[in-house]
Amino acid sequence: MGEIRTTCPYCGVGCGVLAAADGTLRGDPEHPANRGRLCSKGTTLGETLDQPGRLLHPEVDGKCASWEVALDEVAEGFRKALAEHGPQGTALYVSGQLLTEDYYAANKLAKGFLGTGNIDSNSRLCMASAVAGHRRAFGEDLVPGIYEDLELADLVVLVGSNLAWCHPVLFQRLQAARAARPSMRLVVIDPRRTTSCEGADLHLPIAPGGDVALFNILLRHLHVRGFRSEAPGLDTALAAADGETGLDPALLATFLDWFATTPRTVTLFSQGANQSSAGTDKANAIINCHLLTGRIGQPGAGPFSITGQPNAMGGREVGALSNMLAGHLDWDRPAEAEALRGYWQTPNLAAGPGLKALDLFRAAGEGRIGALWVMATNPAVSLPDAGRIREALRRTPCLVASDCTRESDTVDLARIRLPALGWGEKDGTVTNSERVISRQRAFRPALGEARPDWWAIAQVAARLGWGDAFAWAGPSAIFREHAALTGLARPAARAFDISGLADLSDAEYAAMPPTRWPVVRRGEQGGRLSPPARFVPTPYRPPANAPSPAYPLVLLTGRLRDQWHTMTRTGSVPRLMAHSPEPAAAIHPADAAGLADGSLARIESPWGEATLRLRHDPGLARGGIFVPMHWTSRFAPSARINASVNPAVDPISGQPELKHTPVRLLPAPMAWHGFLLARRSLGADLADWTALIPVGAALWRHELAGTEPPAEAFARLRALVEEPEAAWVLLEDPAAGLHRAALLRDGRLLACLFLAPDPAALPRRDWLIFLFAEAAIGSAARRALLAGALAEGPAPSPTLCVCHGVTEAVICASIARGANTPALVGEATRAGTGCGSCRPEIAALLTKTPVPEPA
Ligand SMILES: Nc1nc2c(c(=O)[nH]1)N[C@H]1C(S)=C(S)[C@@H](COP(=O)(O)OP(=O)(O)OC[C@H]3O[C@@H](n4cnc5c(=O)[nH]c(N)nc54)[C@H](O)[C@@H]3O)O[C@H]1N2
Ligand SMILES: Nc1nc2c(c(=O)[nH]1)N[C@H]1C(S)=C(S)[C@@H](COP(=O)(O)OP(=O)(O)OC[C@H]3O[C@@H](n4cnc5c(=O)[nH]c(N)nc54)[C@H](O)[C@@H]3O)O[C@H]1N2
Ligand code: SF4
Ligand SMILES: [Mo]
Numbered sequence: 001m002g003e004i005r006t007t008c009p010y011c012g013v014g015c016g017v018l019a020a021a022d023g024t025l026r027g028d029p030e031h032p033a034n035r036g037r038l039c040s041k042g043t044t045l046g047e048t049l050d051q052p053g054r055l056l057h058p059e060v061d062g063k064c065a066s067w068e069v070a071l072d073e074v075a076e077g078f079r080k081a082l083a084e085h086g087p088q089g090t091a092l093y094v095s096g097q098l099l100t101e102d103y104y105a106a107n108k109l110a111k112g113f114l115g116t117g118n119i120d121s122n123s124r125l126c127m128a129s130a131v132a133g134h135r136r137a138f139g140e141d142l143v144p145g146i147y148e149d150l151e152l153a154d155l156v157v158l159v160g161s162n163l164a165w166c167h168p169v170l171f172q173r174l175q176a177a178r179a180a181r182p183s184m185r186l187v188v189i190d191p192r193r194t195t196s197c198e199g200a201d202l203h204l205p206i207a208p209g210g211d212v213a214l215f216n217i218l219l220r221h222l223h224v225r226g227f228r229s230e231a232p233g234l235d236t237a238l239a240a241a242d243g244e245t246g247l248d249p250a251l252l253a254t255f256l257d258w259f260a261t262t263p264r265t266v267t268l269f270s271q272g273a274n275q276s277s278a279g280t281d282k283a284n285a286i287i288n289c290h291l292l293t294g295r296i297g298q299p300g301a302g303p304f305s306i307t308g309q310p311n312a313m314g315g316r317e318v319g320a321l322s323n324m325l326a327g328h329l330d331w332d333r334p335a336e337a338e339a340l341r342g343y344w345q346t347p348n349l350a351a352g353p354g355l356k357a358l359d360l361f362r363a364a365g366e367g368r369i370g371a372l373w374v375m376a377t378n379p380a381v382s383l384p385d386a387g388r389i390r391e392a393l394r395r396t397p398c399l400v401a402s403d404c405t406r407e408s409d410t411v412d413l414a415r416i417r418l419p420a421l422g423w424g425e426k427d428g429t430v431t432n433s434e435r436v437i438s439r440q441r442a443f444r445p446a447l448g449e450a451r452p453d454w455w456a457i458a459q460v461a462a463r464l465g466w467g468d469a470f471a472w473a474g475p476s477a478i479f480r481e482h483a484a485l486t487g488l489a490r491p492a493a494r495a496f497d498i499s500g501l502a503d504l505s506d507a508e509y510a511a512m513p514p515t516r517w518p519v520v521r522r523g524e525q526g527g528r529l530s531p532p533a534r535f536v537p538t539p540y541r542p543p544a545n546a547p548s549p550a551y552p553l554v555l556l557t558g559r560l561r562d563q564w565h566t567m568t569r570t571g572s573v574p575r576l577m578a579h580s581p582e583p584a585a586a587i588h589p590a591d592a593a594g595l596a597d598g599s600l601a602r603i604e605s606p607w608g609e610a611t612l613r614l615r616h617d618p619g620l621a622r623g624g625i626f627v628p629m630h631w632t633s634r635f636a637p638s639a640r641i642n643a644s645v646n647p648a649v650d651p652i653s654g655q656p657e658l659k660h661t662p663v664r665l666l667p668a669p670m671a672w673h674g675f676l677l678a679r680r681s682l683g684a685d686l687a688d689w690t691a692l693i694p695v696g697a698a699l700w701r702h703e704l705a706g707t708e709p710p711a712e713a714f715a716r717l718r719a720l721v722e723e724p725e726a727a728w729v730l731l732e733d734p735a736a737g738l739h740r741a742a743l744l745r746d747g748r749l750l751a752c753l754f755l756a757p758d759p760a761a762l763p764r765r766d767w768l769i770f771l772f773a774e775a776a777i778g779s780a781a782r783r784a785l786l787a788g789a790l791a792e793g794p795a796p797s798p799t800l801c802v803c804h805g806v807t808e809a810v811i812c813a814s815i816a817r818g819a820n821t822p823a824l825v826g827e828a829t830r831a832g833t834g835c836g837s838c839r840p841e842i843a844a845l846l847t848k849t850p851v852p853e854p855a
Pocket of ligand 3: 008009010011012013014015034037038039040041042043166167168169170
């Protein structure tokens with residue numbers, strides 16, 4: 001059988017993938033987003049297909065149930081909630097990882113038939129500020145530009161975007177364009193010196209939350225330089241354009257000058273802009289500058305809000321945010337709501353907007369939500385003030401979770417669990433950041449009893465008496481209904497119109513090539529958009545919660561290159577774990593308050609706390625701590641950072657300020673530090689602090705620390721891995737707090753456990769991991785193991801090149817031997833010759849590692 005064309009389920013770049021039934025994958029050379037490229041996450045997708053921990057059967061109250069029983073229970077829960085609380089006591093919390101068809105069905109159920117606006121999406125945490133900014137400036141939620149603009153631009157400005165790690169294929173396209181045209185400039189605006197800054201022409205280390213002030217200054221500067229615009233609102237916007245950035249004046253002046261003098265400028269913004277209590281103003285402050293210079297929807301010029309999830313855009317199209325209607329229709333225009341009521345033939349259309357995510361979970365916490373259906377998202381981990389969110393989930397009488405995995409903190413809490421199709425099994429469409437609708441196609445059978453989400457929704461709707469409105473035969477029927485709906489606003493001018501796709505046959509839908517909207521008539525392909533726009537005043541406001549003497553540092557959160565959100569897929573791929581195996585907090589060395597690099601540190605805020613490995617990083621602006629959002633109860637229960645993230649939101653978009661929480665840093669005193677390498681996973685609840693790290697097909701690393709006496713911990717942990725006919729080789733020095741043990745059977749290493757008072761006194765993991773691959777350990781290695789002789793040394797080196805498993809140490813060694821270009825490093829080590837996601841980091845090492853002078 002040939003390959004199936006489908007789309008990567010991770011980020012909003014929306015790369016095309018060619019998949020064979022045996023799980024072999026490659027980038028689709030014909031897809032316009034990636035032209036054959038894939039990043040490290042896309043490249044390893046095949047390794048997620050048969051991942052452990054899939055939810056295979058419906059469950060009710062912790063027991064396996066048939067679909068019939070589980071769906072009856074869901075319907076009963078919603079019926080009861082409707083009876084007790086009315087429509088506002090029911091809710092759905094959905095996700096940009098749903099297919100458009102699933103998303104459409106969920107929104108139709110909530111707004112059309114349950115009669116509540118209470119359907120919100122994790123896009124509230126992601127795109128809500130950009131959506132609100134677009135609606136204020138353009139009157140509609142639309143991204144004017146396309147990816148090609150990043151290649152055509154003479155200046156690309158990244159605002160709060162770590163593109164190299166979060167949208168790697170787009171970053172590769174940008175870097176290729178810069179290599180071909182070196183006059184092209186890249187500016188990065190980020191409080192951290194991220195990998196995206198590698199080779200950038202300018203990095204502005206903005207103070208967290210300072211972006212509105214910066215773009216206000218730019219607006220005034222542009223006006224002074226003579227830019228004028230006929231668009232409404234300029235005078236008010238100029239009058240409101242205040243604020244100071246505290247940036248080095250020379251850097252600031254360079255940026256202002258480059259922006260003013262470069263007609264082809266793209267300003268790409270992401271979560272450093274959106275996830276802020278001034279997120280909507282950040283979007284508008286950026287758009288204002290583009291409007292004043294006439295740079296919107298032009299080749300190589302425009303504001304570009306990049307989407308995070310594979311179908312963040314599709315969710316906005318179907319209106320699955322609580323304040324939007326389907327198809328970009330709007331309650332504010334009563335004729336449109338009326339048209340939708342007629343189209344859906346429902347008496348129950350929600351009368352107005354529902355609760356935004358944080359308000360929704362607050363209502364649940366107060367007992368006002370009787371039934372909540374969570375689909376394709378993990379709010380117990382990903383929402384701020386997550387301790388409160390867990391309480392709210394526990395308080396909800398009928399909590400339903402639809403997911404592919406059983407191993408999510410939210411699925412754990414649900415009363416009813418519904419198994420969803422995973423990637424490769426599900427079938428439908430997604431829309432990427434540049435408005436291109438692509439097909440995700442199934443290329444393997446469903447695992448267990450997993451079913452499409454739209455099907456589960458339709459089944460529940462039927463049980464509640466609305467079967468006729470949900471009687472779709474498959475995703476193509478849903479897509480046609482959705483596409484036809486987008487024509488309802490006519491004759492009003494609305495960019496989002498795909499009614500040209502409303503009469504696709506099943507076969508045409510099956511074969512649909514990537515298609516950019518708008519598509520008003522059959523066969524059209526959308527292009528750039530130049531919407532009528534207005535200026536929006538954006539007076540500067542500082543972040544909602546200011547640092548104080550008690551909480552003097554600012555917690556920034558975000559992403560790592562090789563992990564996806566709550567790690568339900570990427571966390572079980574050893575190759576992806578190797579890049580940043582432990583949950584770590586990065587801080588400028590001068591802010592570390594004497595805490596050593598590699599020690600455990602406690603981060604406390606008024607909302608909660610977390611304990612992580614501390615990493616000194618001179619690339620972080622003073623006063624900030626950066627922590628990745630990824631770790632969960634399954635991998636490192638003490639490192640769940642969102643317990644401490646503040647729940648402040650943007651007043652317009654309701655998007656939480658995930659990038660700014662006042663915190664303090666404290667030591668995390670432990671009696672011992674250690675690690676356990678074992679041939680099976682022992683979970684993440686082994687000690688006061690645990691980080692579980694899959695390192696190979698059958699090898700797990702457990703990083704540990706505890707407060708109990710080390711000798712007790714040593715005995716307790718050894719008992720966990722004991723096996724018949726296996727013998728321990730021990731080396732203990734209790735006085736020094738050192739405990740070492742290796743478990744062997746017939747010379748084969750089964751487990752090893754090392755405890756020491758200080759993390760720096762522990763041996764290298766990489767060397768020990770290597771020993772697990774040996775059929776039998778020789779006497780020299782055994783002696784070394786015992787004595788720990790060979791074993792002392794620096795911490796293990798992270799794997800930068802996922803494709804060829806090359807560590808940072810190996811790359812540095814090749815540079816030290818004279819490989820002074822990325823190509824030579826590639827020749828010497830193969831690093832960077834695969835998917836290319838590690839190339840920016842190799843470039844960084846090349847600038848840092850001393851290269852020997854030619855003899
Ligand atoms: N590897 C990987 N890729 C992903 C994802 C993933 O989980 N893993 N998730 C996807 C999703 S859903 C999303 S939304 C995107 C997110 O993609 P990005 O927005 O690029 O990623 P983040 O790391 O969340 O944040 C970006 C940067 O914002 C900076 N920042 C913090 N505060 C401020 C500020 O006040 N101003 C400015 N200018 N910058 C600030 C942070 O230091 C950080 O480097 O990534 C997508 N791609
Ligand atoms: N501190 C902090 N918190 C953040 C952020 C941050 O930068 N900092 N970023 C925020 C952002 S931008 C985002 S987008 C969120 C993401 O946060 P979440 O959405 O909570 O994270 P995921 O781990 O992607 O959860 C998606 C779940 O959906 C499941 N799934 C995948 N496909 C399907 C499907 O088709 N059907 C069903 N039913 N399930 C499916 C997966 O197995 C997984 O369990 O996190 C937000 N939280
Ligand atoms: S850039 Fe990587 S994660 Fe994003 S869609 Fe492409 S392959 Fe997938
Ligand atoms: Mo996101």
